[in-house]
Amino acid sequence: GENVEQHPSTLSVQEGDSAVIKCTYSDSASNYFPWYKQELGKGPQLIIDIRSNVGEKKDQRIAVTLNKTAKHFSLHITETQPEDSAVYFCAAISRDDKIIFGKGTRLHILP
Amino acid sequence: DTGVSQNPRHKITKRGQNVTFRCDPISEHNRLYWYRQTLGQGPEFLTYFQNEAQLEKSRLLSDRFSAERPKGSFSTLEIQRTEQGDSAMYLCASSRQGGPQNQPQHFGDGTRLSIL
Numbered sequence: 020g021e022n023v024e025q026h027p028s029t030l031s032v033q034e035g036d037s038a039v040i041k042c043t044y045s046d047s048a049s050n051y052f053p054w055y056k057q058e059l060g061k062g063p064q065l066i067i068d069i070r071s072n073v074g075e076k077k078d079q080r081i082a083v084t085l086n087k088t089a090k091h092f093s094l095h096i097t098e099t100q101p102e103d104s105a106v107y108f109c110a111a112i113s114r115d116d117k118i119i120f121g122k123g124t125r126l127h128i129l130p
Numbered sequence: 131d132t133g134v135s136q137n138p139r140h141k142i143t144k145r146g147q148n149v150t151f152r153c154d155p156i157s158e159h160n161r162l163y164w165y166r167q168t169l170g171q172g173p174e175f176l177t178y179f180q181n182e183a184q185l186e187k188s189r190l191l192s193d194r195f196s197a198e199r200p201k202g203s204f205s206t207l208e209i210q211r212t213e214q215g216d217s218a219m220y221l222c223a224s225s226r227q228g229g230p231q232n233q234p235q236h237f238g239d240g241t242r243l244s245i246l
Contacts, residue, residue, distance in 0.1 A: 028170075051231035062134070062221050062237030063173065070231070108172045116229035120172025 021046040021113040025121030033129050038096045040124045042109035045090065049111040052092050053118070054083060057106045067094070096126075104128045132156070134238035136222050142244045143212060150208045151241045155224030162205050163235060164197055165221040166190065173221050173237075179205060180227065209243075217245045 022045040032038045044052070050071035055063035069076045069083045069092065076083050080099075085092045096103055109121045135154040143149055155162045160181050165173035176195070177187045181202040191197075194213075199205040209216055219242050223235040 023172075053230070053234075060239065062223075062239045064237070065234050110172070112229065112231050116231075117175050118173075118230050118235065120174075122171055 021049055021111050021117075021119045023109060023111050023119050023121040025109050025124060027124060028122065029125045029127070031127040031129055032099055034099055034101060036099055038099055038103070038126055040094045040107055040109065040126075042092050042094075042121050043090055044092070044111040044119075046111070046114065047087075047090065048114055051112045052083070052085060053110050053112075054094050055108040055110065055120075057108065057123070059105075063108060099126075099128050101128050101130070134222055134224050134236050136220075136238040136241050138241055139239065140242045140244070142246065144246050145212055145214060147212055148208065148210045149212060149243060150206050151220055151222075151243075152204060152206050153222030153224075153238060154204045155222070156236055157203075158226070159224035159236070160202065160227050161225045161233070161235075162199055163223040163225075164205070164207050165223065165237075167219040167221055167240070168217075176207075212243075212245050214245050217243055219243075 025042045053068040056066045057063045069085050080097050082095045106123045106125050108123050110118050137152045163178040164176040167173040176191050179199040194210045197207045219240040221240045223237045225233040225235045
């Protein structure tokens with residue numbers, strides 16, 4: 020079945036700098052990759068997604084890239100702000116339509 | 131859109147007791163999902179309903195777990211004879227009919243279960 024690996028597990032960046040989180044997936048048949056943000060005491064919220072027919076997608080300060088050949092995808096956050104502090108999960112959709120989550124990256128934005 | 135609501139937010143119980151959690155989905159969503167999230171991990175699928183029918187159960191859902199959605203609206207998840215390993219956050223999500231690539235799942239804020 021699908022397996023998603025995510026790194027780093029923890030990331031600290033200065034406010035205003037960029038943050039990058041990287042993921043790999045195992046099943047070449049996967050074609051949809053959502054990203055979630057989970058704040059303390061809250062459930063995951065979908066923040067951006069990418070489909071396999073595009074290589075990059077941007078939404079204001081966040082962007083995702085996908086390399087299907089290498090089975091890599093990444094989340095980029097630019098001009099980080101304190102409210103970006105949270106746990107971020109990458110995910111892939113398995114052949115049986117299940118969301119397979121990575122283990123998460125705890126992002127700290129330092130003042 | 132009032133969002134997905136879960137109750138209680140926290141539950142502390144002794145090992146061996148039974149617990150029940152409730153999830154109220156977004157009203158027009160006919161799919162409802164249960165996930166379990168342990169510390170330092172992403173959510174893992176447990177089961178899902180389409181209307182009142184439970185269509186799939188994960189191997190993670192042991193015989194001590196049962197979920198219901200009797201009228202196709204709210205759902206309950208019951209754990210019988212709780213064990214230490216059941217300590218986790220239990221998340222509920224709902225969506226319109228369709229896979230996650232077409233119909234995004236909206237998550238509630240979870241019920242955190244602690245087994246003493």
